[in-house]
Amino acid sequence: MSRANQLRSVWLAYVTLACSQFACAHHSPSEVIEALTEQMVAGQGTASLLIRRGDEYRAICDEQSAAIDYQAALELEPGSLPALYGLAHACFRLQLPDKASSACQRAIAVARNPDEAGAFHALLARIREQETDWSQALNEWQKSLESSKPEVDWYLGKARVLSKLDRDQAARDSLEIAIKRNPSVVLQRAWIRSLIHCGAASEASLVIEEGLSRARWKGSWLLLRAQLELSQDKLAAARHDAARALQEIDARLEQNPGNPWLIADRQQVLTILVD
Numbered sequence: 191m192s193r194a195n196q197l198r199s200v201w202l203a204y205v206t207l208a209c210s211q212f213a214c215a216h217h218s219p220s221e222v223i224e225a226l227t228e229q230m231v232a233g234q235g236t237a238s239l240l241i242r243r244g245d246e247y248r249a250i251c252d253e254q255s256a257a258i259d260y261q262a263a264l265e266l267e268p269g270s271l272p273a274l275y276g277l278a279h280a281c282f283r284l285q286l287p288d289k290a291s292s293a294c295q296r297a298i299a300v301a302r303n304p305d306e307a308g309a310f311h312a313l314l315a316r317i318r319e320q321e322t323d324w325s326q327a328l329n330e331w332q333k334s335l336e337s338s339k340p341e342v343d344w345y346l347g348k349a350r351v352l353s354k355l356d357r358d359q360a361a362r363d364s365l366e367i368a369i370k371r372n373p374s375v376v377l378q379r380a381w382i383r384s385l386i387h388c389g390a391a392s393e394a395s396l397v398i399e400e401g402l403s404r405a406r407w408k409g410s411w412l413l414l415r416a417q418l419e420l421s422q423d424k425l426a427a428a429r430h431d432a433a434r435a436l437q438e439i440d441a442r443l444e445q446n447p448g449n450p451w452l453i454a455d456r457q458q459v460l461t462i463l464v465d
Contacts, residue, residue, distance in 0.1 A: 219250045237263040237270055244276045253280040269300045278313055287317045308337030312344050319351065327351045342374050349380060353387075362388050376451075379410060386418050394418050409438035413455055416462050425465075432462040 226243040244259035260277035263270055278293035294310040294317075301307035315330035331348035334340060345368035352361035365381040378397075385394035395418060402411045412435035419428035436459045443452050 219246050222246050237266040237273065240266070241270070241272050241276060244273070244280070248276060248280055251283075253283045256280040257284065271297055271301065271306060275309060278310065282313060282317065287320065291317055304333075304336040305338055308334045308340060308344070312341070312347065315344075315347055315351075319347075324351050324354050328355065340372075342372060342376050345372070345377055346380055349384065358384070358388050362390075379414065382414055383417065386414075386421050389421075391418060391422060407438065407442065409435040409442070410451075410455055412438075413459055416459070420462060428462055432459045435459050436463070 223243055223246045226239055226246065229239055230243075240259045240263035244256040244263065247253070247256035247259060257277055257280040260273045260280060263273040264277065267273065274293045274297040278290045278297070281287075281290035281293060291314060294314045297310045298307045301310070311330045311334035315327045315334060318324075318327035318330055328348065328351045331344060331351060334344045335348065337344075345365065349361040349365050349368075352358070352364060362381070362384040365377060365384050369377045369381055382394055382397055385391075385397070394414075398411055398415050398418060402408055402415070405411050412431045416428040416431035416435065419425075419431065436456065439452055439456045439459065443449065443456070446452065
């Protein structure tokens with residue numbers, strides 16, 4: 191793999207991570223589901239209870255049962271945004287994109303403002319990405335960002351799609367705007383990677399060195415510097431920084447083995463070390 195393609199893969203991997211759906215987990219879901227079912231049997235089958243039980247099913251990844259409950263809730267309250275949200279996500283996980291899209295579009299039609307519609311536009315964007323319809327995905331991500339409180343992964347989704355469209359400078363600019371709205375560390379690091387990808391080495395280096403000087407945990411910053419060095423064909427320096435990053439990451443993973451960001455950093459470090 192060429193250096194340019196390797197760097198593009200690193201960039202896309204990181205902006206994809208925040209949009210990933212991680213494993214479902216919940217405390218004693220069977221007991222909650224049983225209690226809700228008893229209430230329904232006793233004649234309290236309201237839309238609210240159906241939505242709550244659907245949420246419990248979705249928490250344990252029983253998407254089929256969840257979808258049935260959300261659909262039943264919608265028969266009682268056709269314009270319920272919580273039911274439409276649950277149904278859309280359940281169908282998305284069941285790999286039923288048409289039904290997920292339909293639920294999103296129904297929700298957008300009844301949403302009163304961009305804040306209510308934002309999450310549905312974001313899910314539509316993910317569906318369009320799966321279909322490799324990058325232009326429509328970009329349009330949906332942009333609409334999601336009209337919300338007054340957009341999520342970090344919505345910004346990352348827009349940048350990812352811009353990169354897919356070979357609009358790397360636009361992706362960089364969009365992330366620069368994003369960190370002015372939300373000073374998230376995740377967004378900042380994605381922006382730095384976009385600087386590296388766009389060849390803005392001097393600017394990226396200044397930001398990385400400042401981050402290293404301030405950070406308690408330096409692994410992610412060392413990885414960024416290694417990626418910058420890799421883009422400059424400084425392989426020995428890149429491997430040196432990657433090895434230092436790996437030592438810290440492994441130590442932190444012993445205390446927090448399920449941390450998805452540390453796991454992703456470790457995978458990228460190993461990519462540099464074994465190349």
